[in-house]
Amino acid sequence: MTAWWQATAAFWPVGIPLAGAAFAAMLRGSVQGQRRTTGITLALLGLASLLLVWRVVADGPFATGFGGWVPPLGLVFVADRLSAALVLVTALVGIAAGLFARADLRRRQERGGFHPLFLAMLGAVNGAFLTGDLFNLYVWFELMLVTAIGLLVLDRRPTQIDGAIRYALVNVFGTIVLLAGIALLYGLAGTLTLADLARVVPALPASPALAIAFAFIVAGFGIKAGVFPLYAWLPASYHTAPPAVAAAFAGLLTKVGVYAALRLLTAVFPGALGLGDALAIVAGLTMVAGVLGAASAWDMRRVLAFHIVSQIGYMLAGIAIGTREALAATLFYVVHHIVVKANLFLAAGVVNRACGSYDLRLCGGLMRERPWFAALFAVPALSLVGVPPLSGFWAKLLIVDAAFRADHVALATVALLTSLLTLYSMSKIWSEAFWKMPRTGRPRPRPFDGRLLLPIGLLGAVTLTIGLFAEPLVQFARAAGADLADPARYVALVLSRGEARP
DSSP states (O other), X not given: OHHHHHHTTTTHHHHXXXXXXXXXXXXXXXXXXXXXXXXXXXXXXXXXXXXXXXXXXXXOOEEEEOTTOOTTSSOEEEEOHHHHHHHXXXXXXXXXXXXXXXXXXXXHHHHTTHHHHHXXXXXXXXXXXXXXXXXXXXXXXXXXXXXXXXXXXXSOOHHHHHHHHHHHHHHHHHHHHHXXXXXXXXXXXXXXXXXXXXXXXXXXXXXXXXXXXXXXXXXXXXXXXXXXXXXXXXXXHGGGSOHHHHHXXXXXXXXXXXXXXXXXXXXXXXXXXXXXHHHHHHHHHHHHXXXXXXXXXXXXXXXXXXXXXXXXXHHHHHHHHOSHHHHHHHHHHHHHXXXXXXXXXXXXXXXXXXXXXXXXXXXXXXXXXXXXXXHHHHHHHHHHHTOTTSHHHHHHHHHHHHHHHTTOHXXXXXXXXXXXXXXXXXXXXXXXXXXXXXXXXXXXXXXOOGGGHXXXXXXHXXXXXXXXXXXXXXXXXXXXXXXXXXXXXXXXXXXXXSOXXX
């Protein structure tokens, strides 16, 4: 039995949430039944994710084929340190968001399809992290898009519908661009298995078609990640979702775009067409544009949504630098940011309940009224800024150190200045919502459920643990960075299961 679980370890983080989504859909008439299904599914997903990480750490990366086909034919899942770590943190965010939703969502929102859509989204995210095929990566992106739109319109309010339309329009455009690039690449290489592409594409002669395919694929992933200049859809849509949904979106969806770019640029197009310098410019502009948007916003959710854009810039910076240290720093940063950003969106939901509004100008007094919540909020807020010894400090230190070592002084300077502006915008949240006296005649708060603090405390504990015991994760990230910097390992791992194309 143990050997069977190990052999199929890459399948369960995808299969479990998809099966749970199907079962929850069949229980549409029973909210309680859907809740139980979601709880059991998330617990099993957490166990399966731990098993996957354990298998990768103990035995090394591995590939699992399906349907009796061997690579480069057929569908293959590839589990290495990068994908296993992201699958585990996806399960963590899913559990935290599920706990929050149980205490926060209204029954009509649950009847509107929250449970099957949420579980299907988690399955799609894990599918994107584990797939070893470019076309199937596109398929998982589309499943994420469909489930995200459904989750955005749970309440069917005009603002939610407007946000969903904005989200759909830009992401459908990104899908068209991505699919066009995939089609061009397939016509040139004759394969879409990532490992086979890593072997075939470097041998192809330079041509306009290859350059266009490359540009389209990178642009498609960039749109879905929310990079400059196509990021406006993100703060225009994420703030309309319920807190648990927004937390999962903020933590996970844009990171799939970053992961896809990271995987493709290191394995298939390493250093192609001088992208490093161009990507460094985009990374710097993404940092600055996001943090300036956060500094000017007053809706707490929009502040946090703009910060997603800004922090994506740090991840792009690591990819642009491209050294082993920078790639390791990118993985560390992604893990840190998923946890912290999901936690901050959950905290925004509590602020709304306690103050009756997301508008910071209508809030106040939470330091006195909810001191325990104020302490819990301080952990992810200070980590986002990069205050030591929290996880954000180590994440930014690794990125900036890698930039200086690679002589990307301008990029490192932009990253440091962005941190100062992040401090300003997070200080605005603290001073307006927590420190100042509550405004007279403020909106009526909703009843406060103490269970809302449990997932915030859980994610805060993870942030503290990463910060106080950073060395094991840094070493794990460095090993992952070494794997990414040497795509031959990935190629050999996948194609050793079958004969590569001649």
